[in-house]
Amino acid sequence: MLGSDVGLTPTLEQPVGNAKWYGAAGYVKWAFRKNWYLGIRGEYFNDPDGIRTGLPQYIYEGTATLDYALTENLHTRLEFRRDHSNRGVYSNSKGVSDVGPNLSRPFDTGSQSTVMYSWLYKF
Secondary structure, eight states: OEEEEEEEEEOOSSSOOEEEEEEEEEEEEEEEETTEEEEEEEEEEEETTOTTTSSSEEEEEEEEEEEEESSSSEEEEEEEEEEEESSOOBOOGGGEETTEEOTTSSOOBSEEEEEEEEEEEOO
């Protein structure tokens, strides 16, 4: 599946005009065995005026999801996601110390990786 969005947001800044933003996404889901599927997703979002994200930037991400259906309604999932921005909007280990967050520089890197394990109940 492929999708895209383009938007104009009215601004009150001088000169009054429209802030532009756009994005696209692609998704693939493969059922490789009974009750198992692998999903791959990629997304891109460009906010050159910073109206949607608070900073002029472009962001892209890639996600891989492994899903197992325990029953028709109950699934368990393992997901890996990698996010990237051309700006330093993600935190890294320099943003946290053994006494807590470093509030002077909590967000100073352009990418992050996350792993998530979840349960999903469909009703």
